[in-house]
Amino acid sequence: MMSCKQATELMSQEQDRQLTFFERINLRIHVLICDACNNYRQQMSVLRDACKRFGSGGTP
């Protein structure tokens, strides 16, 4: 079982590269049973949305 620290590394890298099959499976299992990392993943997607908005001048 991977640690939360490793999981956060993969949750960042999945935004920059294609994860391997085993990385994807391991990560999926981890976030299924770890609330904190599941929340972290949501935060990563919010962060990306925020950057998209900011980077395209879509802020109020």
Added chain:
Amino acid sequence: MELDRQKELNALRPDLLRFAHLQLRDSGAAEDAVQETMLAALVGNHRFENRSSYKTWLISILRNKIIDIIRSQSREVTASSLSDDETGDDLVDSLFDQRGHWQETARPGRWADPENSFEQQQFWQVFEACLDHLPERTARIFMMREFLGLDTDEICKEASISTSNCWVVLHRARMSLRTCLETKWFAGEEA
């Protein structure tokens, strides 16, 4: 009509300058990028179609100017290793225990209604402050990825670092930003 456009352009100038400065971290270079953007906007005004907002259109011109500047600068930068500041090990060490699990006080919470936050100007002030908090090189690499939309291969080349270092820097940048946003914004919001 033309006059309105020019007024609008002037009114947006501070926004453009802040945007450029966040990424270039250099007043002179930021000023140049904005100057060129405004010039291009005035000359190419007829090319602006009302499909997007004027600000969005200007930012898209500015993004290209910033990429040009970064590309011309990177030729002057020689390969260097990352400083401790940039690997951000301190932050990571403070968030996890020795086995790599979240410290009890550092466990991420669910961010309530981000769309609602995006509509608020105060949120973006916090967001900019958090970006400003990143070490200079980290911020540049992060913004090349997220705002300028460059892929990691090009970023590594421009920043003269290896691909794996690039991933490390991006990870630390994201970790630092979400920690900053959580403490300075979302923790205060009602869940």
